[in-house]
Structures are given as structure tokens and as C-alpha cells.
Amino acid sequence: MRTALELFTTRGYEETTVDEIAGAVDVSQRTFFRYFASKEDVAFGVQEMVEAHFLAALRDRPAPEPPFEAMRNAVLCAWDTIGEAIMEVVPVELYLRTFQVIESTPALLAVHLRRAMETDEAIVRLIAEREGLDVDADPRPRVAVAAFGGIMRITGQMWVRGEDRSMEAIRAITVAYLDQLGPALAGDWRRTAGSDADAADAARRT
Structure with missing residues (x-):
């Protein structure tokens, strides 16, 4: 969550993708969706x-x-x-x-x-x-x-x-x-x- 929020606040919400969030913490997109249904849920x-x-x-x-x-x-x-x-x-x-x-x-x-x-x-x-x-x-x-x-x-x-x-x-x-x-x-x-x-x-x- 912290990494996602840092990306949202520095790059913009619309400009940040789930792939970028997952990549920043070195996990798969599948792992991201195990915790959050969407970017919105993280925000x-x-x-x-x-x-x-x-x-x-x-x-x-x-x-x-x-x-x-x-x-x-x-x-x-x-x-x-x-x-x-x-x-x-x-x-x-x-x-x-x-x-x-x-x-x-x-x-x-x-x-x-x-x-x-x-x-x-x-x-x-x-x-x-x-x-x-x-x-x-x-x-x-x-x-x-x-x-x-x-x-x-x-x-x-x-x-x-x-x-x-x-x-x-x-x-x-x-x-x-x-x-x-x-x-x-x-x-x-x-x-x-x-x-x-x-x-x-x-x-x-x-």
C-alpha cells in the first residue's frame, strides 16, 4: 500500500498502473490482486x-x-x-x-x-x-x-x-x-x- 500511494502522489493516480505497483515491490500482478481488487482499493x-x-x-x-x-x-x-x-x-x-x-x-x-x-x-x-x-x-x-x-x-x-x-x-x-x-x-x-x-x-x- 505504501508503495502504491507513493506512486499515486508522485506520478499521478491515472498514470500509475497495477504492473508498475507490483514491479516496484517485486511481486506478480496475481499477488497484487490477492490483496486488492483494484488500484481504487489501494487508494x-x-x-x-x-x-x-x-x-x-x-x-x-x-x-x-x-x-x-x-x-x-x-x-x-x-x-x-x-x-x-x-x-x-x-x-x-x-x-x-x-x-x-x-x-x-x-x-x-x-x-x-x-x-x-x-x-x-x-x-x-x-x-x-x-x-x-x-x-x-x-x-x-x-x-x-x-x-x-x-x-x-x-x-x-x-x-x-x-x-x-x-x-x-x-x-x-x-x-x-x-x-x-x-x-x-x-x-x-x-x-x-x-x-x-x-x-x-x-x-x-x-
């Missing part, structure tokens, strides 16, 4: 690990936790522990470069969006099961996961594009944005903005 191998780690953390959250609290605690727990697992496979820096390749390669981006929808659906069903809800009759699990999933995608993009690409950085960005979810959905933005402006004006006068 998303680490991402699949991250997603599975989060879903496992969510399943382990205490039953009394409300949905948003459970998702928030699960993702923070996942970021606290996934770094070591990723580094056993590839350097974190290579994972980040691969993420950039995924976002800049149309074929991979389409798969990435499809996978995100599938992951969101898995989370929806987990949340509905935790809350004892009929996911097809009650819209709340899908609404909650749509908001949560949107934040995860935004913070992931910010992390990849930022200067600090440590696990601590993605955790801090995630905390900051998740903490804004409730106020952003329920708050009066105009009133808050006005209050902030008044406070700033009073500070300047002082």
Missing part, C-alpha cells in the same frame, strides 16, 4: 481504516449519550488513537498527500463522495439503533448525521490544506467546529454579530 485503504475505526468507536459509546455527544466523543476518541494505526501502514504525511490526490482526481473524487454517503448511512443506522428509532420513519438520525458529516468533511479539507498536519491539529480543528454546531443551528447570527460589534466599539472607545 482508499487508509481512509477505510479511519472510517472503520470511527464506526467502532461510535458503537462503543455509552448508551445514555445523546446522538451528537456520542458522535463527537467517538470522533475525538478515534483521532486520539488512529494515528498510531495509520503510521503502522504509511506515514501520516503520505496519507495527507493521498487525500489531496483523491480530491484532485475526478474518478477518485466521485468514489470518495459515494463512500462518504455510504459511511453516513452506516452512521445513521447506528444512531437510529442506539435511540430505538425507525430510520425510515423518523428523519432525525439523517438530519443529525448530515450536519455531523458535513463538519467532518470541512475539517478534513482544512487539515489537509493547513500548515500543521499533525493528529493534534485535526483533533483541535474538529473540536472547534463541532463546538460551533449547536450555536450555528440555534443562534441568532444577526443579533450575535451586532452584540460583537457593539462590544468591539465599546472596547475601542475605552
Whole structure:
């Protein structure tokens, strides 16, 4: 996987062939397909690990936790522990470069969006099961996961594009944005903005 990702990020995903990947690690094409169904599977191998780690953390959250609290605690727990697992496979820096390749390669981006929808659906069903809800009759699990999933995608993009690409950085960005979810959905933005402006004006006068 590491060799394939290095080739994808240096030569380009479309330009790299399975034969080149197999040749770089001195194995046959048959051996490659024993581990991976396609190049696409290799490209998303680490991402699949991250997603599975989060879903496992969510399943382990205490039953009394409300949905948003459970998702928030699960993702923070996942970021606290996934770094070591990723580094056993590839350097974190290579994972980040691969993420950039995924976002800049149309074929991979389409798969990435499809996978995100599938992951969101898995989370929806987990949340509905935790809350004892009929996911097809009650819209709340899908609404909650749509908001949560949107934040995860935004913070992931910010992390990849930022200067600090440590696990601590993605955790801090995630905390900051998740903490804004409730106020952003329920708050009066105009009133808050006005209050902030008044406070700033009073500070300047002082």
C-alpha cells in the first residue's frame, strides 16, 4: 500500500498502473490482486481504516449519550488513537498527500463522495439503533448525521490544506467546529454579530 500511494502522489493516480505497483515491490500482478481488487482499493485503504475505526468507536459509546455527544466523543476518541494505526501502514504525511490526490482526481473524487454517503448511512443506522428509532420513519438520525458529516468533511479539507498536519491539529480543528454546531443551528447570527460589534466599539472607545 505504501508503495502504491507513493506512486499515486508522485506520478499521478491515472498514470500509475497495477504492473508498475507490483514491479516496484517485486511481486506478480496475481499477488497484487490477492490483496486488492483494484488500484481504487489501494487508494482508499487508509481512509477505510479511519472510517472503520470511527464506526467502532461510535458503537462503543455509552448508551445514555445523546446522538451528537456520542458522535463527537467517538470522533475525538478515534483521532486520539488512529494515528498510531495509520503510521503502522504509511506515514501520516503520505496519507495527507493521498487525500489531496483523491480530491484532485475526478474518478477518485466521485468514489470518495459515494463512500462518504455510504459511511453516513452506516452512521445513521447506528444512531437510529442506539435511540430505538425507525430510520425510515423518523428523519432525525439523517438530519443529525448530515450536519455531523458535513463538519467532518470541512475539517478534513482544512487539515489537509493547513500548515500543521499533525493528529493534534485535526483533533483541535474538529473540536472547534463541532463546538460551533449547536450555536450555528440555534443562534441568532444577526443579533450575535451586532452584540460583537457593539462590544468591539465599546472596547475601542475605552
